[in-house]
Amino acid sequence: MLDTLRQIADEVGHANDLQGALNLVTGWVKQTMQVGVCSVYLRDPGQGDFVLMATDGLRPESVLKVRLAPGTGLVGLVAERQEPLLLRNATDHPAYRHFPETGEELYTGFLGVPINYFRKVQGVLVVQHRQDTGFGDNDIAFLVTIASQLAGAIHEAATLGDDRQASRPLSDTLYFRGAAGAPGVGIGTLLTPSPYADLDAVPDRDGRDPEVEEAAFRKAVLAVEEELGKGSKRMADLLPEEVRDLFDVYALFISDSGLIDDIVARIRKGKWAATALRAAIDERSAVFNRMPDPYLRQRSEDIRAVARRILLHLHSDSRDPCSYPQRCILAGDEVSLARIADVPPGRLAGIVCRHGSTMSHIALIARSLGIPAIMGAQDFPFRRLQGSTVVVDGYEGRVFTDPSPVVLSEFQRLAREEQQLVSSLAELRDLPSETSDGTTVPLYANAGLASDITLGRNNGAAGIGLYRTEFPFMLRESFPGEEAQYRIYRSILEACDSLPVTMRTLDIGADKALPYFPIKEENAALGWRGIRVTLDHPEIFLTQLRAMLRANLGLGNLHILFPMVSRLDEIEAASALLGQACDSLKNEGIRGKKPPVGVMIEVPAAIYSMQHMAEHVDFFSLGTNDLTQYLLAVDRGNEHVSQLYDHLHPAVLHCIRDAIGQARRTGKPVSVCGEMAADPLGAVLLLGMGADSLSMAAPAIPHIKWVIRSFSFSQARALLDQALGMTDAGAIRSLLSTALENAGLGGLIRAGADILPGCRDQQTG
Ligand code: PEP
Ligand code: MG
Numbered sequence: 001m002l003d004t005l006r007q008i009a010d011e012v013g014h015a016n017d018l019q020g021a022l023n024l025v026t027g028w029v030k031q032t033m034q035v036g037v038c039s040v041y042l043r044d045p046g047q048g049d050f051v052l053m054a055t056d057g058l059r060p061e062s063v064l065k066v067r068l069a070p071g072t073g074l075v076g077l078v079a080e081r082q083e084p085l086l087l088r089n090a091t092d093h094p095a096y097r098h099f100p101e102t103g104e105e106l107y108t109g110f111l112g113v114p115i116n117y118f119r120k121v122q123g124v125l126v127v128q129h130r131q132d133t134g135f136g137d138n139d140i141a142f143l144v145t146i147a148s149q150l151a152g153a154i155h156e157a158a159t160l161g162d163d164r165q166a167s168r169p170l171s172d173t174l175y176f177r178g179a180a181g182a183p184g185v186g187i188g189t190l191l192t193p194s195p196y197a198d199l200d201a202v203p204d205r206d207g208r209d210p211e212v213e214e215a216a217f218r219k220a221v222l223a224v225e226e227e228l229g230k231g232s233k234r235m236a237d238l239l240p241e242e243v244r245d246l247f248d249v250y251a252l253f254i255s256d257s258g259l260i261d262d263i264v265a266r267i268r269k270g271k272w273a274a275t276a277l278r279a280a281i282d283e284r285s286a287v288f289n290r291m292p293d294p295y296l297r298q299r300s301e302d303i304r305a306v307a308r309r310i311l312l313h314l315h316s317d318s319r320d321p322c323s324y325p326q327r328c329i330l331a332g333d334e335v336s337l338a339r340i341a342d343v344p345p346g347r348l349a350g351i352v353c354r355h356g357s358t359m360s361h362i363a364l365i366a367r368s369l370g371i372p373a374i375m376g377a378q379d380f381p382f383r384r385l386q387g388s389t390v391v392v393d394g395y396e397g398r399v400f401t402d403p404s405p406v407v408l409s410e411f412q413r414l415a416r417e418e419q420q421l422v423s424s425l426a427e428l429r430d431l432p433s434e435t436s437d438g439t440t441v442p443l444y445a446n447a448g449l450a451s452d453i454t455l456g457r458n459n460g461a462a463g464i465g466l467y468r469t470e471f472p473f474m475l476r477e478s479f480p481g482e483e484a485q486y487r488i489y490r491s492i493l494e495a496c497d498s499l500p501v502t503m504r505t506l507d508i509g510a511d512k513a514l515p516y517f518p519i520k521e522e523n524a525a526l527g528w529r530g531i532r533v534t535l536d537h538p539e540i541f542l543t544q545l546r547a548m549l550r551a552n553l554g555l556g557n558l559h560i561l562f563p564m565v566s567r568l569d570e571i572e573a574a575s576a577l578l579g580q581a582c583d584s585l586k587n588e589g590i591r592g593k594k595p596p597v598g599v600m601i602e603v604p605a606a607i608y609s610m611q612h613m614a615e616h617v618d619f620f621s622l623g624t625n626d627l628t629q630y631l632l633a634v635d636r637g638n639e640h641v642s643q644l645y646d647h648l649h650p651a652v653l654h655c656i657r658d659a660i661g662q663a664r665r666t667g668k669p670v671s672v673c674g675e676m677a678a679d680p681l682g683a684v685l686l687l688g689m690g691a692d693s694l695s696m697a698a699p700a701i702p703h704i705k706w707v708i709r710s711f712s713f714s715q716a717r718a719l720l721d722q723a724l725g726m727t728d729a730g731a732i733r734s735l736l737s738t739a740l741e742n743a744g745l746g747g748l749i750r751a752g753a754d755i756l757p758g759c760r761d762q763q764t765g
Pocket of ligand 1: 468507602622623627674
């Protein structure tokens with residue numbers, strides 16, 4: 001049975017379209033179970049009805065004609081009850097509805113099972129037969145197993161946008177979920193990749209004249225080289241240096257003479273230029289695709305992005321002149337840097353990618369450009385939405401399609417209000433971050449790119465509370481050496497003048513992978529990451545520490561922070577290595593003051609060692625992102641459990657309160673640098689808990705300063721006490737939202753965060 005199941009799942013996975021996949025399933029199941037009929041009904045996302053999509057056994061003309069509302073007919077009943085329904089004589093059942101066009105009256109034995117995908121019934125799988133012997137337990141087990149195995153594959157096939165989706169109605173205003181890649185609201189016209197750039201659609205064809213084909217190919221390569229050069233120049237003013245380096249990755253591919261020679265060789269053997277290109281790129285991208293590391297897999301996307309541009313030029317006769325709307329939303333499986341660079345300045349309003357996460361290159365770039373972006377919106381059928389108006393809600397990670405006038409004007413209002421809010425909060429820039437009863441809570445910026453430093457300064461940050469050194473490491477092709485790191489750190493410390501900068505030592509592993517240092521683990525979040533990696537690689541750690549210490553010479557604003565610490569001996573070992581780095585510099589005649597050293601409290605176990613850790617460190621920094629992940633046992637990067645990830649969960653609040661309490665007992669300062677600090681609701685609670693400072697993405701600083709200045713410490717304390725007495729994150733959220741509303745900060749609780757009237761989640765209906 002396992003073999004049959006594997007074969008079915010495999011075939012569905014490889015089917016070209018949903019209909020093909022469903023036909024395969026019904027045929028296979030009918031044959032394997034030796035029944036008279038196997039049918040699949042799928043839920044119409046527009047109306048919620050269950051529609052007969054494929055059958056082997058019923059009359060083919062009934063496909064798409066039979067529709068059952070939830071709760072009606074036997075199929076509707078299975079869907080509603082979400083459990084198998086087994087009937088020896090189906091026609092006797094009160095819910096039975098007769099559809100003469102199907103010819104099903106011949107079949108009395110009925111077995112239907114729901115096809116569930118993450119709690120949501122997406123369809124019903126039915127088998128029927130003539131004999132009145134009925135089905136047995138084994139049949140139910142088999143069908144349930146098949147339905148569960150197929151749910152993911154059917155979901156994939158149903159949503160990975162292709163033409164068949166055109167038959168599915170979009171309701172008034174649908175929205176699709178993804179990850180919030182870059183904050184903001186973007187409204188504009190959707191621009192999808194040109195169909196002429198669809199590599200997969202290139203047929204296997206021979207060329208007429210190899211010389212003509214080769215000339216056309218070389219001309220196309222030249223044109224792309226030129227475009228990349230121009231684009232790079234255009235981006236030079238927009239992007240920080242390390243992000244601009246990424247642009248060179250594309251140029252690297254195109255200057256790869258091995259690749260060009262390979263394609264030309266195929267052309268000379270008689271292939272059409274486009275076919276030769278597709279075949280060579282397929283071969284190379286397959287190699288990258290097989291790599292377990294997501295950042296290496298990203299290279300496959302890069303190489304395909306370059307190839308698509310060449311393809312466009314090969315098809316230049318038939319090419320659509322690409323005209324950019326005034327407000328343009330770029331969408332695609334992925335959106336390349338080159339595509340961003342092509343958009344005329346001032347017209348890019350948003351980005352939606354079906355692949356990727358908040359850690360993807362494009363999310364970083366979108367954040368540094370200040371363009372709202374959504375990543376990993378897997379279900380977003382962008383191909384059929386070309387030219388339509390969409391709203392990108394980069395705060396909540398949602399994209400709204402063809403918004404109704406009400407929804408549109410609501411988001412326009414939000415965008416306007418945001419703009420006004422940003423302008424009005426600008427006047428807080430130089431005011432202290434102080435409560436009405438005189439408690440000061442300085443606000444720092446989190447940074448990873450050079451542009452974050454400028455943004456932080458523009459927003460009145462008191463310094464850099466968390467500089468994630470892994471970012472510059474991620475954007476390179478190999479580990480940066482001491483000199484390269486020195487230059488990066490020095491420029492950051494200098495850019496902040498005398499303001500303090502907390503540099504975290506390399507925190508790689510789990511979701512933060514380096515392309516040149518793949519770490520493949522089953523359970524990566526609990527594996528080799530952060531300080532565990534750098535302690536195992538003193539050569540990497542010492543190089544980084546030396547570069548930081550050298551960068552600090554004559555400036556003195558460096559603080560060093562150790563990530564992912566779960567044991568006291570890790571701090572002891574890290575401190576010893578820091579001592580070694582200082583000594584080695586001293587031996588070279590480079591004498592500097594040892595900077596203050598801190599430890600991140602982001603693993604629950606660390607909270608219970610804080611008293612001892614305090615003997616080795618000067619400050620604590622609470623990483624609420626990982627603390628929430630580890631306390632709730634919810635992988636922060638897993639979209640299937642993301643609704644369980646909540647920093648307002650009562651257990652998380654108690655835990656953070658305890659950690660801050662521990663820090664206070666040691667007399668060492670404690671700051672909070674996770675996302676919770678940037679959440680106005682979370683910030684009130686952190687204030688009440690007595691956090692000494694908060695660190696957040698630079699654009700959030702004015703918002704949080706407004707919060708701090710609008711509350712008194714005692715009010716925040718009282719709210720915290722109330723919240724800690726609650727058992728449910730929802731109740732805590734509404735308590736705090738009301739408090740913010742009452743304090744006149746309603747503008748910070750975005751209306752768009754709620755589901756807007758008339759809008760439906762594409763996944764949950
Ligand atoms: C955290 O875990 O809260 C944190 C700030 O670190 P990062 O998000 O980089 O893991
Ligand atoms: Mg962390």
